[in-house]
Amino acid sequence: MLAIGLMSGTSLDGVDAALIETDGEGAVRPIAFRGEAYSDAARAQLAAATELALTFERPRANPEVLAAADLITRTHVLAVQKLLRDAGLRAGEIDVVGFHGQTVAHRPDRRWTWQIGNGQALADATGIPTVADFRSADVAAGGQGAPLLPVYHAALTAGLERPLAVLNLGGVANITWMGSDGGLVAFDTGPANGLIDSWVEAETGARFDADGALAAAGRVDDTVLTAMLDHPFFAQPAPKSLDRNDFTIQPARGLSAADGAATLTAFTAATVAEAFLLLPERPQRLLVAGGGRHNPVMLRMISEKTGLTPEPVDGLGWNGDAIEAEGFAYMAVRTLKGLPISFPGTTGVPEPMTGGVLHQPQSRGE
Numbered sequence: 001m002l003a004i005g006l007m008s009g010t011s012l013d014g015v016d017a018a019l020i021e022t023d024g025e026g027a028v029r030p031i032a033f034r035g036e037a038y039s040d041a042a043r044a045q046l047a048a049a050t051e052l053a054l055t056f057e058r059p060r061a062n063p064e065v066l067a068a069a070d071l072i073t074r075t076h077v078l079a080v081q082k083l084l085r086d087a088g089l090r091a092g093e094i095d096v097v098g099f100h101g102q103t104v105a106h107r108p109d110r111r112w113t114w115q116i117g118n119g120q121a122l123a124d125a126t127g128i129p130t131v132a133d134f135r136s137a138d139v140a141a142g143g144q145g146a147p148l149l150p151v152y153h154a155a156l157t158a159g160l161e162r163p164l165a166v167l168n169l170g171g172v173a174n175i176t177w178m179g180s181d182g183g184l185v186a187f188d189t190g191p192a193n194g195l196i197d198s199w200v201e202a203e204t205g206a207r208f209d210a211d212g213a214l215a216a217a218g219r220v221d222d223t224v225l226t227a228m229l230d231h232p233f234f235a236q237p238a239p240k241s242l243d244r245n246d247f248t249i250q251p252a253r254g255l256s257a258a259d260g261a262a263t264l265t266a267f268t269a270a271t272v273a274e275a276f277l278l279l280p281e282r283p284q285r286l287l288v289a290g291g292g293r294h295n296p297v298m299l300r301m302i303s304e305k306t307g308l309t310p311e312p313v314d315g316l317g318w319n320g321d322a323i324e325a326e327g328f329a330y331m332a333v334r335t336l337k338g339l340p341i342s343f344p345g346t347t348g349v350p351e352p353m354t355g356g357v358l359h360q361p362q363s364r365g366e
């Protein structure tokens with residue numbers, strides 16, 4: 001099948017759109033990828049909606065959040081249209097879209113997780129059957145609702161020697177461990193770039209620490225680092241997941257801009273090392289995807305703390321910026337086929353679970 005996957009990550013940098021050909025099982029062929037950046041105004045609106053949603057007891061219609069959801073849907077429709085144009089394909093040639101939406105609040109402890117964006121509206125606007133709301137069924141069944149990428153990581157790495165781990169360094173980091181016996185263990189490890197982005201924006205006005213330059217100029221403050229690691233999340237057994245706002249830059253306040261960046265980058269690396277302690281067996285290789293793989297200081301610190309050299313997945317011929325979007329295309333096909341997308345070892349559900357809600361377009365694209 002031809003499937004488009006759409007992801008808007010916790011960094012709020014934009015929509016990632018990927019086109020793949022897949023059977024939702026062993027066969028995966030990436031075809032096209034593009035990003036659709038949010039304007040500064042859009043980012044500010046989404047950030048405000050996220051802050052507001054986190055204060056809610058449960059998801060509910062609210063004018064600010066509905067306006068943000070509309071913005072999300074419209075930007076994703078645009079991303080689909082541009083991706084189709086790039087690939088020289090028509091809507092009628094695409095079997096399904098996997099539309100993750102934007103997480104505005106993630107509260108598995110309260111049995112809900114909230115991704116905004118309207119699946120039916122996207123199906124109607126594009127003329128393509130659309131799978132959305134990938135996480136809710138898992139959370140309702142008592143799972144964490146995240147991470148969901150492991151099923152795609154397992155498909156991508158099928159030919160590689162195990163045990164092997166794939167680390168996604170987005171706003172939040174998640175790791176997938178695959179054992180030689182086919183075992184799958186995954187969980188969120190801690191913030192990856194989210195805190196660094198917040199710090200750099202507050203201190204310098206820049207969006208992120210490009211190539212880790214600020215961190216490279218600073219010194220890690222061990223007292224702050226130790227205090228940040230003294231958090232119950234890290235000792236907690238897997239499966240476990242995070243909301244982007246579960247950690248803050250507060251402990252680093254008072255440090256210089258460079259020392260703060262160095263310390264927060266070291267925090268990410270140290271939390272990856274903590275995650276290794278929870279894996280069933282030490283992985284032989286550590287593959288890295290997501291924006292953090294562009295940060296050499298982060299990769300060096302991860303290498304020092306884990307003793308493994310992180311290998312950007314691009315070296316295997318994959319596009320490390322596209323993996324998440326591709327994963328939701330893959331999961332959409334699995335949803336069409338009634339195949340599970342989450343597992344006891346990945347989200348803590350009692351048994352492998354299907355997920356995602358299918359929306360048929362009012363009129364199918366030609």
Ligand SMILES: Nc1ncnc2c1ncn2[C@@H]1O[C@H](COP(=O)(O)OP(=O)(O)OP(=O)(O)O)[C@@H](O)[C@H]1O
Nearest residue numbers: 009010011170171172193208210211290291294295
């Ligand atoms: N050249 C670079 N140098 C340093 N950091 C970078 C670079 N390029 C990207 N990043 C970091 O990667 C982040 C974006 O990563 P990514 O797109 O994987 O996150 P996301 O998908 O939004 O998050 P999540 O996976 O948590 O949903 C940026 O916010 C930035 O911090």
Ligand SMILES: CC(=O)N[C@H]1[C@@H]2OC[C@@H](O2)[C@@H](O)[C@@H]1O[C@H](C)C(=O)O
Nearest residue numbers: 103106146147148149170172174324
């Ligand atoms: C609730 C939510 O949106 N979680 C995201 C977030 O970003 C990274 C990490 O936290 C991961 O658990 C998840 O996304 C990836 C795509 C996943 O589900 O695998």
